[in-house]
Structure formats: structure tokens, C-alpha cells
Amino acid sequence: MEIEKHKKRHIELHQKLNELIVDFICYTGALPSKTKLTELMSWSHEQTTNPTEEDKKNGRRNKKKN
Secondary structure: OOOOHHHHHHHHHHHHHHHHHHHHHHHHOOOOOHHHHHHHHHHHHHHHHEEEEOOOOOEEEEEEEE
């Protein structure tokens, strides 16, 4: 892969990772600094088969209840 294409691809990947982390925080309320990578990945995988329902009133995800 050419250097410029490689850089562009990593920029795209970082943007997607940021989006995933924001989604995780909005749903769980968990801080990335207090979350294991395996927890984030497991949650993300679960969203592919059993997505979190949106709160129709405000468009935000319901936070996980502890």
C-alpha cells in the first residue's frame, strides 16, 4: 500500500474507533480509562446481533442499569 493511502486509511480507522467509543460511552456510561479492551470489543460485537434500542424521546441510547 502506498504511504499516502496507508495514512488515509489509518485516519479513517481512527475516526471509526472514536465513533465506536462515543457510542459505547453513551450506552454504558463507562469511561474508556476504566474499561478493558475485551469489554469494549464484546459490547461492540453484541451490538451487531442485538443492538441497543434508541430512546425515542431524546434520540439517545438508554444507559445500562447496574
